[in-house]
Amino acid sequence: MTTKNLFLVKAVQVIEAVELNCGPVDGAAPLRLEGQAGVTLFVGPNNCGKTALLEAIHYAFSGSGHSPQELKKSALKKVRLHAFENKILDDHPALAGKEEEETVFFPRGHYSRMDFSKMSPRQWNEYMGGVFREPLCVWMNGAKRLAMLPAEEGADLQSPSGPLARLLTDDTRRKGFQTAAKAGIDYYPVIDTVSRYGTLKLAFASAAPDAETERSLNKSLIDYLKTALPAEHASDGFNAYTGMLGALHASDFKVILIDEPEAFLHPTLARTLGRQVAEKAGDKQVYIATHSADFLMGAVESGVPIRIVRLQYHAGVSTARLLDNDTLRRLMNDPMMRSANVLSGLFAQAVVVTEADADRAFYQEINNRLLSAKDPRGIDNALFLNAHEKSTVPRLVEPLRHMGVPTIGIVDLDVLAEGGENWAKQMRAVGVPEVRRRTFETARQSVFELLRGVSTDGKQKNYKQRGGVTLLSGGEKDAAEALLSDVEDYGLLVVSQGELESWLSNIEVDRDKHGWLRSIFDALGSDPNDANYVKPGDADVWGFLGRARSWFADPARKGMVFEV
Numbered sequence: 001m002t003t004k005n006l007f008l009v010k011a012v013q014v015i016e017a018v019e020l021n022c023g024p025v026d027g028a029a030p031l032r033l034e035g036q037a038g039v040t041l042f043v044g045p046n047n048c049g050k051t052a053l054l055e056a057i058h059y060a061f062s063g064s065g066h067s068p069q070e071l072k073k074s075a076l077k078k079v080r081l082h083a084f085e086n087k088i089l090d091d092h093p094a095l096a097g098k099e100e101e102e103t104v105f106f107p108r109g110h111y112s113r114m115d116f117s118k119m120s121p122r123q124w125n126e127y128m129g130g131v132f133r134e135p136l137c138v139w140m141n142g143a144k145r146l147a148m149l150p151a152e153e154g155a156d157l158q159s160p161s162g163p164l165a166r167l168l169t170d171d172t173r174r175k176g177f178q179t180a181a182k183a184g185i186d187y188y189p190v191i192d193t194v195s196r197y198g199t200l201k202l203a204f205a206s207a208a209p210d211a212e213t214e215r216s217l218n219k220s221l222i223d224y225l226k227t228a229l230p231a232e233h234a235s236d237g238f239n240a241y242t243g244m245l246g247a248l249h250a251s252d253f254k255v256i257l258i259d260e261p262e263a264f265l266h267p268t269l270a271r272t273l274g275r276q277v278a279e280k281a282g283d284k285q286v287y288i289a290t291h292s293a294d295f296l297m298g299a300v301e302s303g304v305p306i307r308i309v310r311l312q313y314h315a316g317v318s319t320a321r322l323l324d325n326d327t328l329r330r331l332m333n334d335p336m337m338r339s340a341n342v343l344s345g346l347f348a349q350a351v352v353v354t355e356a357d358a359d360r361a362f363y364q365e366i367n368n369r370l371l372s373a374k375d376p377r378g379i380d381n382a383l384f385l386n387a388h389e390k391s392t393v394p395r396l397v398e399p400l401r402h403m404g405v406p407t408i409g410i411v412d413l414d415v416l417a418e419g420g421e422n423w424a425k426q427m428r429a430v431g432v433p434e435v436r437r438r439t440f441e442t443a444r445q446s447v448f449e450l451l452r453g454v455s456t457d458g459k460q461k462n463y464k465q466r467g468g469v470t471l472l473s474g475g476e477k478d479a480a481e482a483l484l485s486d487v488e489d490y491g492l493l494v495v496s497q498g499e500l501e502s503w504l505s506n507i508e509v510d511r512d513k514h515g516w517l518r519s520i521f522d523a524l525g526s527d528p529n530d531a532n533y534v535k536p537g538d539a540d541v542w543g544f545l546g547r548a549r550s551w552f553a554d555p556a557r558k559g560m561v562f563e564v
Helices: 003-012 050-062 086-091 113-123 127-136 142-147 163-168 171-185 219-225 236-250 267-281 293-301 325-333 335-340 342-347 357-372 390-402 413-417 420-429 434-453 474-488 513-524 540-553
Strands: 015-020 032-034 038-043 076-081 103-106 109-112 137-140 188-192 199-205 255-259 285-289 306-314 317-322 350-354 382-386 407-411 492-494
Touching (some): 015 050, 038 267, 038 293, 050 255, 050 285, 127 137, 163 171, 163 199, 163 236, 199 236, 293 306, 350 390, 357 382, 357 540, 413 420, 413 434
Antiparallel strands (some): 188 199
């Protein structure tokens, strides 16, 4: 990048910093986001304040929209602006190219370049500054996503102000918009100037448009549009997708705010849009709130530098963590992480990582039944992930905790057989302090030898199938239970009676690994109104998941040291 381009990127920035009122943990220094060009993504579970934060940024920047009283729940503390400079006038979409005294319509009055040149230096942070900044910002939220390219009646093509008029009169912008949209929906968005005379409206055509035809009013345009689909007859997905893309291509907004861009879009299109928005950001300041791992993946895959901030609201405390891009890229580039859908964990209130897919399916079903019964042991907004095997559980747990996501691992009792580095990985992943790891390792060795001693097979391994810790007695059993309780405090839950297939032992099913899941699901039943449908009980696996829920609910839970 040349020195000149560096200067231009700096010159168009309006926001100096976005300051939040919370940090990675309660009491930590609040997060400050420097106002750099590019994309900042806010992620996190439902009701963590993502939308409220965007609304607050919109109001703070433009002075329009919701009042500050309605935004008290927001994590925003302040939006700091760069000092006013006259050269900002040359970048203003309504004032660029206008004469000094030429009057221009603004959302809140009529003003000229001269008016702003005189008033802005002293009113940059007051009402007039907001009037000037309002056209620099676009707020795409809710229904607005479906109306970003509305029909324009009596459009002035000499001084175009609406997005369709700007696109129609600028072949380069329109071509870029159409090419981008075709890549996502396989249709070209075209501007219909003949179906309703004097009105510009959007339509979708399967054949590539010709610039001369589009800007004409002759028969060739009429024939071309005969087979086109009017926007009002297109799906919400088509309109939302092209509306957001069109707004980005048609206007020179300096601040772009988008809430849930994935709404109305199928996952593949959300991923495409994430990449396209990131690539189009350029020197703009783009702030996006999303619930979609697909949109996030698309943005990261663009190769454009992005910032990701994870918000969370738990036990009355808001937190905000700036995520490490290197960690995210490692997660995306690791085939196992991709297959486990780890990035979805960023949008969950709680994540449970299991050894295998059978474990994931079973524990998720047990949790669903607890929630359906309104049992307090159920884990709300939980994501269950499959690590494929015991040794890879830490590979999912540790990075998620580093990113501020409360995450536990569930493993069978033979985790105690994995000494050395494998056990150390489990302990590091759940945040056991180094000084305690040595104690836990000594206890692990002792308990494992006790379990081998009660095994009845030649390899001394069948303690896992015969009952696990229940085979021990007296002080030996107390020692084993104490170790499992200690690691459970850090969010690693070990099946004390042996293995997954040992749960719900009162139900007569085939306990062979290969057929157990299907057998137990059949026995559990699928119709809650059926007399044989199995509902939550007092102990067994129901209580086991209840202990997991207790760890998630505890504001002082151990093992989340990565948040500090």
